[in-house]
Amino acid sequence: MSDTFPLVTLPAASLRERSRELDIAEITTPEFQAFLDKLIRTMFVEDGVGIAAPQVGNNIRAIVVNVGNGAECYMNPEILKKSETLQDSEEGCLSVPGKFGLVKRHKKVTVRAINRHGRRVEFEAKQFPAIVFQHEVDHLDGVLFIDKADKVVEVKNAKHI
Secondary structure (H helix, E strand, O other): OOOOOOOOOOHHHHHOOEEEOOOOOOOOHHHHHHHHHHHHHHHOOOOOOEEEEHOOOOEEEEEEEEOOOOEEEEEEEEEEEEOOOEEEEEEEEEOOOOOOOOEEOEEEEEEEEEEEOOEEEEEEEEEHHHHHHHHHHHOOOOOOOOHHHOEEEEOOOOOOO
């Protein structure tokens, strides 16, 4: 058994499906905790700052983000509030290799989710962290950055965010 998951990339139809909600009892099982650990390792090996479960073939509402505090896991994340102010975001995606695009994202979002310990959390994310949360939550709804980008360019051997 590998230490990381293989990535699911376009044109996989599963990337366009809405992921199912998770039950708190499911989140706290040893099997699910092992899944989260492997998802974190996959994100780091692939040099991402975020990853969503559908990107590894599991259409459940689970994401990992790494925006300065180390890798943190969130299940059933919801964006409750979005600022009116937008910011331009140059985005790429592990599931859309070789492509980058400019996306308008909200500068500030309020997120509610369940952490890996089964506790409800609510917090505000600003600037870059807000971009990462919006990008990853989009994955859970079957939306990719290329669906929202003003312009998509192809770049060979580029790192993705």
